[in-house]
Amino acid sequence: MNINQNYLKLEDSYLFSTIAKKVAEFTAKNPHASLIKLGIGDVTLPLAPVVIEAIKHAADEMGKQETFKGYGPEQGYAFLREAIQKYYMRKNVELMADEIFISDGAKSDLGNILDIFGLDNTVLIPDPVYPVYVDTNVMAGRKIVFIDANRQNEFLPLPDDNIKCDIIYICSPNNPTGAVYSKDGLKKWVDYALKNNSVILFDAAYECFIKSKELPNSIYEIDGAKNCAIEFCSLSKTAGFTGTRCGYTIVPKQLVKQGASLNKFWVRRQTTKFNGVPYIVQKAAEAVFTEKGQEQIKANITYYSENAKIISDTMDRKGIWYTGGKHSPYIWLKCPNNMSSWDFFDYLLNNIAVVGTPGAGFGKNGEGYFRLTSFGNREKTLEAMERFSKLF
Amino acid sequence: MNINQNYLKLEDSYLFSTIAKKVAEFTAKNPHASLIKLGIGDVTLPLAPVVIEAIKHAADEMGKQETFKGYGPEQGYAFLREAIQKYYMRKNVELMADEIFISDGAKSDLGNILDIFGLDNTVLIPDPVYPVYVDTNVMAGRKIVFIDANRQNEFLPLPDDNIKCDIIYICSPNNPTGAVYSKDGLKKWVDYALKNNSVILFDAAYECFIKSKELPNSIYEIDGAKNCAIEFCSLSKTAGFTGTRCGYTIVPKQLVKQGASLNKFWVRRQTTKFNGVPYIVQKAAEAVFTEKGQEQIKANITYYSENAKIISDTMDRKGIWYTGGKHSPYIWLKCPNNMSSWDFFDYLLNNIAVVGTPGAGFGKNGEGYFRLTSFGNREKTLEAMERFSKLF
Numbered sequence: 029m030n031i032n033q034n035y036l037k038l039e040d041s042y043l044f045s046t047i048a049k050k051v052a053e054f055t056a057k058n059p060h061a062s063l064i065k066l067g068i069g070d071v072t073l074p075l076a077p078v079v080i081e082a083i084k085h086a087a088d089e090m091g092k093q094e095t096f097k098g099y100g101p102e103q104g105y106a107f108l109r110e111a112i113q114k115y116y117m118r119k120n121v122e123l124m125a126d127e128i129f130i131s132d133g134a135k136s137d138l139g140n141i142l143d144i145f146g147l148d149n150t151v152l153i154p155d156p157v158y159p160v161y162v163d164t165n166v167m168a169g170r171k172i173v174f175i176d177a178n179r180q181n182e183f184l185p186l187p188d189d190n191i192k193c194d195i196i197y198i199c200s201p202n203n204p205t206g207a208v209y210s211k212d213g214l215k216k217w218v219d220y221a222l223k224n225n226s227v228i229l230f231d232a233a234y235e236c237f238i239k240s241k242e243l244p245n246s247i248y249e250i251d252g253a254k255n256c257a258i259e260f261c262s263l264s265k266t267a268g269f270t271g272t273r274c275g276y277t278i279v280p281k282q283l284v285k286q287g288a289s290l291n292k293f294w295v296r297r298q299t300t301k302f303n304g305v306p307y308i309v310q311k312a313a314e315a316v317f318t319e320k321g322q323e324q325i326k327a328n329i330t331y332y333s334e335n336a337k338i339i340s341d342t343m344d345r346k347g348i349w350y351t352g353g354k355h356s357p358y359i360w361l362k363c364p365n366n367m368s369s370w371d372f373f374d375y376l377l378n379n380i381a382v383v384g385t386p387g388a389g390f391g392k393n394g395e396g397y398f399r400l401t402s403f404g405n406r407e408k409t410l411e412a413m414e415r416f417s418k419l420f
Numbered sequence: 421m422n423i424n425q426n427y428l429k430l431e432d433s434y435l436f437s438t439i440a441k442k443v444a445e446f447t448a449k450n451p452h453a454s455l456i457k458l459g460i461g462d463v464t465l466p467l468a469p470v471v472i473e474a475i476k477h478a479a480d481e482m483g484k485q486e487t488f489k490g491y492g493p494e495q496g497y498a499f500l501r502e503a504i505q506k507y508y509m510r511k512n513v514e515l516m517a518d519e520i521f522i523s524d525g526a527k528s529d530l531g532n533i534l535d536i537f538g539l540d541n542t543v544l545i546p547d548p549v550y551p552v553y554v555d556t557n558v559m560a561g562r563k564i565v566f567i568d569a570n571r572q573n574e575f576l577p578l579p580d581d582n583i584k585c586d587i588i589y590i591c592s593p594n595n596p597t598g599a600v601y602s603k604d605g606l607k608k609w610v611d612y613a614l615k616n617n618s619v620i621l622f623d624a625a626y627e628c629f630i631k632s633k634e635l636p637n638s639i640y641e642i643d644g645a646k647n648c649a650i651e652f653c654s655l656s657k658t659a660g661f662t663g664t665r666c667g668y669t670i671v672p673k674q675l676v677k678q679g680a681s682l683n684k685f686w687v688r689r690q691t692t693k694f695n696g697v698p699y700i701v702q703k704a705a706e707a708v709f710t711e712k713g714q715e716q717i718k719a720n721i722t723y724y725s726e727n728a729k730i731i732s733d734t735m736d737r738k739g740i741w742y743t744g745g746k747h748s749p750y751i752w753l754k755c756p757n758n759m760s761s762w763d764f765f766d767y768l769l770n771n772i773a774v775v776g777t778p779g780a781g782f783g784k785n786g787e788g789y790f791r792l793t794s795f796g797n798r799e800k801t802l803e804a805m806e807r808f809s810k811l812f
Contacts, residue, residue, distance in 0.1 A: 029537075029541060029586040029587070029617045029618055029619060029677050029678070030537065030538030030540055030541055030586070030677075030678065031536060031537060031677050031678050031680050031682070032535065032536050032537055032538055032539075032685070033538065033684065035536065035680070035685050035688060035689075036680070038688060041457070062768040070488055070490035072482050072485055072488070072490065072492050073485065073486075073488070074482060074485050074488040075479075075482045075483055079482075079483075079485065080479050080480070080482065083475065083476075083481050083482075083700065084475075084476050087467075087475040087476050087479070088472070089473050090465055090466060090467045090472065090663070090664065091466050091469065091472040091473075093464075093465065093466050093467055095662040096464070096465070096466040096467070096660075096663075098462035098463055098660075098662040098663050098664045099462050099663060100663055132524055132694075132695070132698075133695045135436040135693070135695045136694055136695065139692060139693030139694075140693065142559065143424065143559065144423060144424050145421075145422070145423060145424055145428065145695065145745055146422030146423060147424075148422055149421060149422055160692060160693075163692045164692060164693060166688070167535065167692070185427075194421040194422070195421070204755060216503075225421045225578075226421055227421055227772070268490075268492045269486075270490040270695075271482070271490050271491060271492055271696075271698065271699045272489075272563065272698050272699065272700065273695060273697070273698045282449070285421050285422075285423050286421070286422065286423050288423050288427070288428070290423070293423065293424070293427050296430060297429060297559070300530065300531060300552060300555045300556060300559070301527070301528060301552075301556060302527070302528055302531075303524070303525045303527045303528065303662075303665060304663075304665070305662065305665070306524075306664050306665045306698060306701055307663045308475065308662065308664065308700065308701075309700075309701075316475055323611030357730040415464060
């Protein structure tokens with residue numbers, strides 16, 4: 029019996045546990061301080077009314093013999109795949125319903141998709157990064173090459189013809205930096221992938237925060253992308269589904285590698301190792317894509333975007349460099365006075381009782397940077413920025 | 421870019437598609453025949469009233485700011501882990517809550533668990549078998565050794581000291597055969613695993629159909645099992661959750677291989693590639709484990725068990741050999757008159773319009789056998805057995 033030895037190579041992340049420890053120490057010393065958390069990467073507004081209605085209606089169906097649903101299709105019910113197909117149509121992206129796979133969230137599929145690729149592929153990952161891209165590949169023993177995202181390239185690295193790789197991760201709008209690729213930028217990646225026979229894993233989990241029609245919400249807005257890219261998206265940030273769990277993955281039929289259809293491979297993976305998303309959750313997700321649903325979730329997205337504006341306006345006024353915030357719930361700022369990420373963390377916590385996330389926790393290029401998020405409460409966000417303004 | 425070449429070695433199963441095709445042809449020729457399907461492996465009774473109530477209550481919580489739930493723990497909420505802990509206590513199995521992992525179903529976890537094991541392990545799988553055990557290992561390129569389950573061993577094979585293996589699949593009550601291991605039988609497997617440093621993957625998805633206190637519901641009823649076994653269970657058949665998706669996996673802390681805690685490895689796998697089961701589904705599952713919930717689901721299990729008895733009584737009367745049916749929703753019978761599985765399928769379909777599942781579809785030892793299931797409607801099950809009785 030051999031264990032998967034690659035697991036021993038995983039680095040433990042102490043980012044969030046260290047934050048929690050420091051906050052606990054601070055609170056113990058300052059029991060009356062009014063702490064404001066702007067580090068949280070989770071939504072806080074409740075599910076939309078149409079979604080709640082849909083859940084209850086689906087529950088009633090499940091409670092009656094005539095309308096009860098047992099096993100559903102592993103890839104998701106047609107009603108939801110078609111709703112998402114129409115959602116893409118509005119972005120001028122034409123998909124077939126069976127190119128869309130319903131999942132329990134982008135995180136699961138971003139890990140599971142690696143099943144269909146060989147272990148000898150080289151993976152290209154930007155730094156700083158969402159740690160899941162790294163860990164899932166370390167677990168499989170793949171070679172990882174990092175590409176620098178930094179202030180010089182506005183945290184939007186472009187391909188380097190001298191670096192050869194097979195699997196490329198792109199997250200836009202980015203977590204943690206909030207930076208968003210232009211169509212031109214993405215086109216360079218698509219061209220690189222087509223030329224090098226690579227596959228792009230495009231994480232679009234934050235696409236709903238994009239406000240400009242000029243910026244791509246989907247990689248399939250770029251010519252040629254269907255031949256080289258898989259797209260992952262989620263209702264987590266779009267519709268507050270972080271605790272309700274529903275996402276979707278697009279594997280175009282044109283995506284063929286070594287003569288094999290990756291769409292067929294993914295069908296095989298999912299039918300073998302997955303049994304679909306709960307019927308009630310799929311009905312909840314369907315409601316999100318109705319006209320009323322889109323209106324209701326837009327109100328929430330606008331709320332978060334306005335929080336982001338409150339934060340980024342403060343940075344503008346103080347002359348602090350940042351990316352994100354405009355088309356993203358994240359504001360990625362350069363720590364003032366050349367402070368390190370953790371020094372700045374301590375400084376904010378101890379002086380104004382505001383908690384953020386040290387950029388250094390997301391990779392070496394995150395050192396000296398700091399992430400604030402807009403998922404908090406309006407009054408608290410305003411209050412935090414008021415304290416911040418007084419401090420600097 | 422290399423694809424996972426192991427996928428090319430997967431055999432396509434034509435079992436259910438061939439059944440569907442034959443049934444369609446029959447129905448086209450006999451539009452007025454009243455077809456009865458006893459091949460189905462899915463439940464048909466609706467969710468219990470307490471479950472529906474719990475879903476609606478959870479939906480209301482998700483719709484209000486104060487009670488909204490975002491990301492939950494990847495391993496499941498404490499309330500559900502503790503409910504399952506108490507459920508095991510009633511079988512005299514003591515578990516720690518953090519040995520219990522909430523999943524979206526046994527199928528997912530039976531596949532995903534393989535992540536934590538090396539690719540060079542040898543896997544032992546009984547034949548006939550639930551195809552997922554085979555396919556998930558073919559995908560990873562592991563060596564598979566089959567062990568014969570047949571009439572000689574009552575479809576309950578015991579370990580052979582001449583066969584060395586690292587990972588062992590046991591499903592009891594079995595799918596497809598309905599056979600159930602005694603404590604003595606399981607003890608032999610546990611002893612073998614301890615002696616050979618193997619890990620048993622114990623699929624207990626059908627444990628709720630066991631009616632005798634003498635038969636083990638959990639492998640942890642056997643001494644030493646916590647040092648060598650992982651147990652998978654599901655609410656799919658227990659509480660009609662096939663379309664609601666909730667299961668659980670037990671990884672004991674005592675389970676250490678090559679100095680590594682498999683419990684810790686599994687925590688790492690799940691926190692990296694999974695984001696937990698929907699809050700509303702976990703609340704639905706919690707309701708199943710309440711006193712009222714247990715009463716309500718017992719009514720459904722009894723309904724299916726009575727169907728099984730109707731089928732097995734018919735076989736008894738006709739002197740047809742079978743396993744299962746007593747502590748299982750499946751009846752696995754020897755085709756009368758030495759018919760092959762598919763000949764018997766055609767014979768039943770064409771003469772009495774009853775559909776079952778040819779045993780040959782589950783492996784070579786299934787040839788000459790046939791699976792009937794008790795998940796259908798009472799009247800139709802009675803009618804099918806009446807037709808069957810007249811035919812033989």
